[in-house]
Amino acid sequence: MKKANTPSRRRGDLMSPACPSRDVLKHLTSRWGILAVVALQGGSTLRFGELRRAIGGVSERMLAHTLQLLEGDGMVERIAHPVVPPHVEYRLTPLGREAATRLRGLAEWIEGSLPRFQKVWKEQGSADRLAR
Template structure:
C-alpha cells in the first residue's frame, strides 16, 4: 500500500501532526515508530539501556521481568530497525551479543523515561481514578 505521506524536510513535532490530523491517519509513518517505542516492552528495554548503557540479551531478559525471549528479540529488532539500538555480535564461543542505544535511541529513551517517571509519581492518583464510580464502569 502506497503512503500519501512524504518525509518532511524539516522536523515537525508529533503534537503538530496530531493537530493537523496526520498522525491520526492510518498511513502516517510515525505510527509504526510510535508503536515500537511505546510498546509494553519497548519502553522498558529503552529505559534499561539508558541506565545500563550496554547489555547482553540475557541481562536484558533478567532485568525486564516477564518478557519472553521471543518478544524481547522482536522488540530489539524493531528498535534496531528504527535506529534506536545497535546490536554488536562478537565472533566467540559461546556467542556474545551486546545491545546499546544510538544517539537517537538515547534521545527517545530519555523521553519515554520521563513519561514512565511521571506515571510512577502519579500512580496513586491513577489507581484512585480507576476505582472512582464514574471511571469504574468502563464507559467513556
C-alpha cells in the same frame, strides 16, 4: 527558484493513518519497546540476558523481536561478539537516547503517579474495566 522537493525531509503527522511515523510510534510503544529503551537508558551496554532480567516478565522470543524492531529504526545498536557461547550486547544509539529521554519521563511520571491512579480506581469501582 523553488525549494527542493524532498519528501524525506518532511515532518511526520501521527494523525494521518498512512504516515510512516505511526510505525515508529508502534515500535516504541509496543508492549516491551518502552521498557527495553528505558532499561537501556543511561548509556550502559547490556547483554541480552541482562536486559531480559532487567525487564520483568518478557520472554526471550519477544525481547529478541522487540530489539530487532528498535534496531531497524536505528534506535538500538546490536554488537555481536563472534564467540561460541554467543555474546551479544545492546546499547542505545544517539537517536535512541533522544527517545529514551521522552520515554523515561513518561515512565517516571506513571510510576510516581501510581498512588493517584489507585485512588481513582478505588473511588470509582472501575475494576471491571481495568481487570483486563
